[in-house]
Amino acid sequence: MRTQVDVTSKSVRDLLERSEEHRLADVLGNLRPGDISSIMMELNEKEQSSVFSILVQHDRRLAAETLKVLGVEPGLDLLNQISSEEISKVLQELETDAATVFVSALPEENALEVLEQMDVEESAEVQHLLQYEEDTAGRIMTPSVFALFEDLTVSEAIHTIQTAKELEVIFYLYVVDERNHLVGVASVRELLIAPPSTPLKKIMTTDVISVATETDQEEVAREVALYDLLAIPVVDQENKLVGVVTVDDVLDIIEEEATEDIFYLAGVEGHDHIHTPPLTSVRRRLPWLVVNLGTAMLAATVVAYYEPTIAQFSFLAVFLPVVAGMGGNSGTQTLTVIVRGLALGDISWESGKSILSKEIVVGLNNGIVTGILAGLVAYLWKGSYVLGMVLGGAMIINVAMAGMVATLVPLILKRMNVDPAIASGIFVTTFTDAVGFLSFLGLATYFLQYLPVS
Amino acid sequence: MRTQVDVTSKSVRDLLERSEEHRLADVLGNLRPGDISSIMMELNEKEQSSVFSILVQHDRRLAAETLKVLGVEPGLDLLNQISSEEISKVLQELETDAATVFVSALPEENALEVLEQMDVEESAEVQHLLQYEEDTAGRIMTPSVFALFEDLTVSEAIHTIQTAKELEVIFYLYVVDERNHLVGVASVRELLIAPPSTPLKKIMTTDVISVATETDQEEVAREVALYDLLAIPVVDQENKLVGVVTVDDVLDIIEEEATEDIFYLAGVEGHDHIHTPPLTSVRRRLPWLVVNLGTAMLAATVVAYYEPTIAQFSFLAVFLPVVAGMGGNSGTQTLTVIVRGLALGDISWESGKSILSKEIVVGLNNGIVTGILAGLVAYLWKGSYVLGMVLGGAMIINVAMAGMVATLVPLILKRMNVDPAIASGIFVTTFTDAVGFLSFLGLATYFLQYLPVS
CATH class of the missing domain: 3.10.580.10 (CBS-domain)
Incomplete structure (x- = not known):
């Protein structure tokens, strides 16, 4: 009755340090692939690669199964440290669908070499699966079906x-x-x-x-x-x-x-993984940051338009990020619920109307509560009830509109066959930034004469 | 060979409108629970409830299985529209674990009534599962095992x-x-x-x-x-x-x-669902917005401290939200990768050190690129290279530190047995707001004499 691993990463590390390769191979040989994978996750890269090469030499089947549990990342890094001949032998131990995942992740030249050195039959099956598009049933199926x-x-x-x-x-x-x-x-x-x-x-x-x-x-x-x-x-x-x-x-x-949905919502492209090399991670995150910088600058032009007001009442700058941020937070909440609902198939374009009216109600409610609170803080802080009302009013407008936009954007994107998880966030935050600045500074400018002098 | 539903939500709606109950019951009777559930997702609440009551009357087993596929939300709303006696009869058709899910979701008084009217044996089994804590193996298991x-x-x-x-x-x-x-x-x-x-x-x-x-x-x-x-x-x-x-x-x-992780990352509590009533959704989202308002106000005190600088150079207010926002975006990226890695068991406290150094490298890289871009925009816009350098420098500091903090916070929370998905975001965005304001306005104040006059 064993649900936990009796062998710990510590004991594996000790055996590695004492170079007791055979002893370690014996110990690992008694474990399940899932257990070895869990242990490897607690080791550093050098230790992982030592453990993997011991597995490859002593029990190729177990090495292959462990690789499968580990997945492409960090599995691919481990494969890249052994010869293409050894890669072929290891992948051969896997079921065709799992072998195909790794072959398709290898650099093309390397993949061709590996396929050449594999068993003819297995190689043919992998190549057969590779004909199908990535992420389709054909690519991920087991071709030998009983x-x-x-x-x-x-x-x-x-x-x-x-x-x-x-x-x-x-x-x-x-x-x-x-x-x-x-x-x-x-x-x-x-x-x-x-x-x-x-x-x-x-x-x-x-x-x-x-x-x-x-x-x-x-x-x-x-x-x-x-x-x-x-x-x-x-x-x-x-x-x-x-x-x-x-x-x-x-x-x-x-x-x-x-994971993909979570990452896209946070502006991280595709399968950025804990173990992804730093520069690959940069490539997967920087584009979205740059786009965001562009839209943030765009929203900032609204602030620039009201610079004369700020020059006169500098304390407005204090609350500016608060209004924009609260709209962004509230929009992100709605957006997340909608995007996840679309991914799980819980909403459709048809049921969108009733969801929109719900989100408007929620946004209005949340806007009124946070608006009143924010207005109160501003009033107590600066002693101007007009400032309190301007801040509160702007927040109500921004939070309520955020709910509406954060519902509409993903629904429309989905309708246009664009993955709403990828593109929605940027629209919503740009919108809430701009509306936040516009409503707050607009109202402030309108009630200029009632504001206290800085 | 049928993978799709031949019966559409439109044809179901037509039959409902023409009150052809028996015809509709026949049509539904030929479908799988999963198909009926998919159709119901495209109907409005009133139509859903009509379809469900037709199912309850004509094929209780199918009604129960459909309910199971639909899940607690919106399933519970449908159950609430029939008598507790009918609820008992429907839930009795389900396996114990599924029946338990619905019984535990009912209001307590209602649940007791339902349990009383159920088959004695089934009722005893449900009550047995209810003894176990929510979200444990005991609560979700099927007690009759072969x-x-x-x-x-x-x-x-x-x-x-x-x-x-x-x-x-x-x-x-x-x-x-x-x-x-x-x-x-x-x-x-x-x-x-x-x-x-x-x-x-x-x-x-x-x-x-x-x-x-x-x-x-x-x-x-x-x-x-x-x-x-x-x-x-x-x-x-x-x-x-x-x-x-x-x-x-x-x-x-x-x-x-x-879903829970995605929602917590966006500051939405628990199982907020598309079909959750508006006021329940408010209750599930408002607390986080209020906490966020508090921390945003806290961060705003940094801006307040530098008010004299802003009074003199109002264009600083234009870039203020940009610096804070970019730090927040970059921090959210890192945070999401770390939180998901923790949830999937891909990282541990032990492997945290190497991940921290990776995230610092990524943050520094992204900070430098976006910092230079932002500085360039500011320079071209306002014609002051000092302003460009102040903005660029602040952005580099904020984005790089965001990476570090967004790695440490979830690791430490996890170590303290707090769900990192719930609490990390608030720490990270408060930090990036404060550091963004401090670095930008601090640098600006330091180089005050080189800044152009508003």
Whole structure:
């Protein structure tokens, strides 16, 4: 009964320091790939690479499985430290879909070398998957899918399962016709309780949920989650069974897509990872910062327009970032709820109208409460109730409008087939900056004569 | 071969409008719960509630399964529109873990009524799960787990499977001793290929991964994902098998936890949902806005300190929000990468040091590039190279320090057992606001004599 790793990163580090390679190989050999991966995450890069090369030399299969759990980052860095021949041998131990992930992540020249040195059959399968677009069902499926011919009897089917090689877990029994068209599905239990001479045709369910090779992986994950499946078959244009995507891969997809959404909302491109080299991270974050700088400068022109007012009443500058910031915060809240709702398929363009009116109500409420509070602070601080009302009023306007805009922008982007997670934030914060400055300085200028002298 | 819903929300709406209840019940009866849920998401609240009550009257099982797919929100709203007796009957159709989710979401009085009117056995099971803390393995597990006694032979085990009631999919065959202690696990395939007279003891794997009833659901999901499991057994303190958590529930947990992280990062509490009533959403977002208002005002005191400088050079106010904002954006990028890395278990306190140095490098790089750009804009705009250097310098300081602070804050919070997703943002933006104002206005005041006259 072991749910935790008895071997700690500390004991691994000790063995590494004492160069007890064989002892370490023994210790690692008793662990699961998931355990080794957890330990490696606590080691530094040099130690990780030592552990990995010991694994490669002593238990290639375990090295490969650990690599799979680690994922492309930091897995790719580890692969880059061994020869392309060794890479081929390690990747060969993986299922085709996992091997393909790593091959496609290698630099092209390197990838070709690795494919050449792989087992011919495995190499062909990887190349087959590489033909499909990235992030589609075809690219992520396992191409070797266990299927039974529809004319088999139950006892023949059971015999086929008993003699099948390399069949670890049976998810569903897919049933095909003589031309490999997917025609049905059955469970192991249905097989076990049916009379031995019944043909599969009679016990199978013909209403099979499947996806096409070109279906986006996010959609694949959504179908698996929606229908509570353990695996989903992949068919080509003629409805021939060409592969299967299993639920363990779907778990990874869901985590990956959630990470992508979180990152895009924060203006970080794609798969920026803890272990991404610094300059790659710069490349993945700098563009958004530059765009943001541009829009911030644009919003700043509003402030520039009101410079004469500020020259006269310098304390306005104190509250300027507060108004803009509160609009931005409130807009980000709404934006996040909407973007996540779109990603999970909980909202559509059709249901957008009722959501818009809800967000306007929420924004108005939050604007009034924070506006009154901010106005009170300004009044107590500077002793001018006009200043309090100007600040409060501007905040109400900005927070309420932020809710509206932060709902509309992602809905419209989605409607235009642009990923709302990527592009919405920049629109919303530029808007809340500009409206914040405009409403606060505009109102202040309008009530100029009632403001206290600096 | 159907992967999409042939019935659209439009056709459902038409049938509703024409009050063709029986026709609609027939149409819905041919769909899967997931399909009905997708259609309902495109209907307005009134239509959703009509569809649900038709389901309840015509096919209670389908109503229950649809409710499960819809989740607590908006599922609870639909339940609230039928009598507590009907609620009992609907929830009874669900597996215990799913029924428990809804019962625990009901107002307490209502929940008690529902439990009273449920089938005694089912009600007892729900109440049993309710004893466990929310978000733990005990609360989310299915308490009826299929287990085999270790002394059974393979043929006896197969017979047991064949005659078992209500056993839809077999994930793993858990093996227990005479006192119900979990002692092993076997797969259906291992059963099928072993000689019929072999005792289970001989073919089972004794190294079973399990979780305790009090294990947090996030940890349960992580174990299932880490070891690529289809289900994980839940044991009590004596290692007795008390339940199982299956992978379809883990998919939901992963989505839920990702949503929670995304929301907390944006300052939205817990499960704010598209369909959450406006005033509940206000309650879930306002507290963070108020805290933020407080810290923004705190940061504003820095600006207040430099008011004399601004009174003299009002154009400084134009760039003030730009410096603070860029630090905030850059800090949010780093923060998001770190928080997500912590959530996925990719970083630990131990590996924190190397990550900190990476983030400092990234921050410095991004600070220099955006600083130079911003300085250039200021120079071209106002014609003062000193202003350009002051703005550029302040931006470099703020962006670089943002990277450092946004790495340290979540690591330290995690170390203190505080969820870094919830609390980090507020620290980081307050810091970048204050440092932005201080560095920009501080430098400006220092180089006062070289600045152009407003």
